[in-house]
Amino acid sequence: MIEFQFPWLLLSIGLPLLAGIFLTTSRMGFATKIIAVTSLMLGFFAGLGGWCEFSWRQADVAHDPVYGWLAARYFPVLQIDRFSSPLLMLQAGFALLTVGLTMRTKGKRVPYGELLLSQSAVQCLYCCTDPMWLVILSGVHLIFPWLELKQRGYRTRSFLVQAGGAWVLLGVGYLLLRLAPETMLGHLGQAFLLLGIVGRCGLLPFHCGTIDLFNKLGFGTAILGGSALLGPLLAVRLGLPLLPNWGITALATVAVASAIYGAAMALVEAEVRRLYCYLFMSHTGLLLVGLEAMTLAGLGAGLALWLGSTTALVAFGLTLRSVEARFGRLSVAKFQGYYEHLPRLAGLGLVTGLAWIGFPGTVSFVAIELLADSAFHQNRLAGFGVVTAAALSSIAVLRVYFRLFTGHRHRTNVSVRSTWVEDWGISLLIVVLVGGSLVPQTLLVSRLGAAEQLLSNQSNQSIESNGSNGSHKSDGTHGS
């Protein structure tokens, strides 16, 4: 473990936190967005700085220097490893783009303060490796969507049942595992933990709450909440070390089924928000197939998809959000024909959508091939499922493009052209997506390094667990 030269983590968490507290407690009017963008930009640069120093010093784990005098015993609480170092920067970038691309007309409806606080909680979760703190922080993160639902006047029961229920299961499962690891209660704890992770990921059959949430929240908040991928994060941090083989297998099976189901449902869904949520569900499923493959290649492919495909999916979502900001809630039940007004957004939407499913020339191309390969090695049906989900998703993406932008000429008396901020913001992500495809080896080697670290951590914890309490993995350990 190394100590950073500069408190990158504290800054990347603290700046949005301070700005969020400030914005929720005061009315700033037109300056609200400026403050939010500035704090997120600084947070992003802090994340970038942390990642650069981490990579430059070739560290395995790193923490801030400030903790030396703050409290030495809290070292393990906030630290980044190979897995989370790029994610911290990436998530800050997503938040910056989401807030930055918010149209002025929609500014009043966006709860900037809560959004910054939520972002701070997400950053904190990425910097956290301690299981107990992960459970607590994931609970804290739930407050912000709940508050926004309340503010918008929606009922919150489905959200509380799904997300709240998943959190309770996670907490109870972890406590049972910790208190009585070898008993029947411990096994029950593992089952609870598995259900909690599935619920938090929004996989089958606990996906309805997530879809409802996407439908009711602001599109920007929904994109940010989805892109944080807290469910998969919990699967990596809690599921990999604590779940037994049967749990991992069950999670992978549910993930494959969810990936196919999400992609298939996106083919018949008419409302764009719900459709996007199904695509996210499929994406989460694909990620988890890789993460739960328990091989170096599978885990590395899952982590590479986490970076590449998530970026593409967020860019796709931001494009849809920009279109929605002009024409209201979007439907793909019939052809809308917006191409004439938004030719660049149409092109950007198509490229980002295709980049998500790993089209040649984009960053995820190799990752999706590696994922299919490793899933096939693990289980032929899983490999078939991955390929099927990718094929169905690509059909859904082109369907969205055709239905929104073509088939009709939309007439309007006012200009609805995209702004330069939108064009350049999304173009920047496309440059990242296409530029990343030029250096796939670097990306994959970095993600395989992270995968190696996760697998070695997992086997260490397993050995510790065997040494102290006897193994909770009665059916063997997962080899890489």
Added chain:
Amino acid sequence: MIDVVVLTVVGAPTLWLGLLGLLLLVGCPIRESFLAHGTRLAILISLGALLTIAVPMFLLADWSGKLYRVGEIVNLPASNFHLRLEFMFDGLSVPMAILTHLLCGTIAAFATNYLHKEIGFQRFFLLFAMFWTGMTLAVLAGSIETLFLGWELVGLSSALLVAFFQDRVGPVANGLRIWSIYRCSDAALLLAAVLLHHAAGEGEFSELSGRAGWPHSSGALPADVAIGAGLLFILAAAGKSALWPFSSWLPRAMEGPTPSSAVFYGALSIHLGAFLLLRISPLLDQSQLLSMVVVGLGLVTTLYAVVVGRVQTDVKSGLAFASLTQVGLIVVEIGLGFRYLALLHILGHASLRTLQLLRAPSLLRDYVELGNALGAQVNNRLGKDGRKANGRWFVWIYRFGLERGYIDVLWATVVLRPLSSVLRCCRLLESEWLLRLNGSDDTPTKARQNSHGLDQWQ
């Protein structure tokens, strides 16, 4: 030196595509003349480089094949995974690549005038560059991964060019249908690639088919893997070449502009499936079952296309089914082991069909000119055939042809409707569950208040 030449062959289309994509991404206005001259120049450069490889091969009569490794995209020895950009220059790929370049150059020149001042001129040339790049990569591919790369580019450009006239619903719906079939075909190809990786640890064609070179090589895979991978390859080829039962997309693809119809569905794209079968011919040699499947598929496709093609009322659909008839015959030839014949058939048929499709928009004018030259009206022989069609079974065949073999109905009944019903049922269940969870009225409080207010006002 030779590496530079190979790089030029594949680099020219790739760079041209990248340049056009970049210019359109930054919103730079592009002049028609720049697009037209640039495309022609890029094709000439690439063709020139290709000929420097092809001419010595032709003079020395050495078609055994050389594999050029341009670069290693990914190499992960710990995970036993690598992705290489490899190109094969042999008796199969070089003629196909030359044909691709010649026809693309012809079509680029034709489209410059044909689409002059068209709103989507830039879009056409961007997609055309994507198609050309995809075809070049696919036909010169030395490994399945490289083939897959080109295969996907061809698929996307095809679907988007079918939907070129995007203000109308018809072309767009047809574009989506074609994309759906192409994606199934892509999925089969990807699975085949994964299966071969799994079995042989390699995706190179030379490794899979021995060192003898095409078409004399023999398969070196275990029988079960050969059959599994072979069937997946046949499925991929069937989707791409519109073989039965995927044939229904071909006439729909004619919704696109004539230049793209000519180069895609008359000349190059439609033969890509047949090309794939030629490329994996060592696998076919290894298994009689696979050869029989290929022959059967080709025969059924030919019969189907002959029957349906006879009753088409528009020239582009008629040409589409005429193409399909020939593709079916080519597939039969491949299944029977006549590899060189199949290759020659592809080259000849692609050239002829391009010419026919390019003349299709001016067919009536051609008839008038022909009539003027002859001094009498040109006879329409279809009328004579029509008078023969009065038997009961003949009427049935006529109806079968008119309904395009009921393939659309078959797909809708067997696959699409059941799948759609299941998914809609799932959607209903989800909605019902959410309704129960949230209560019957889940509109926002403010909206509810507004609604009540309106009720009172009324």
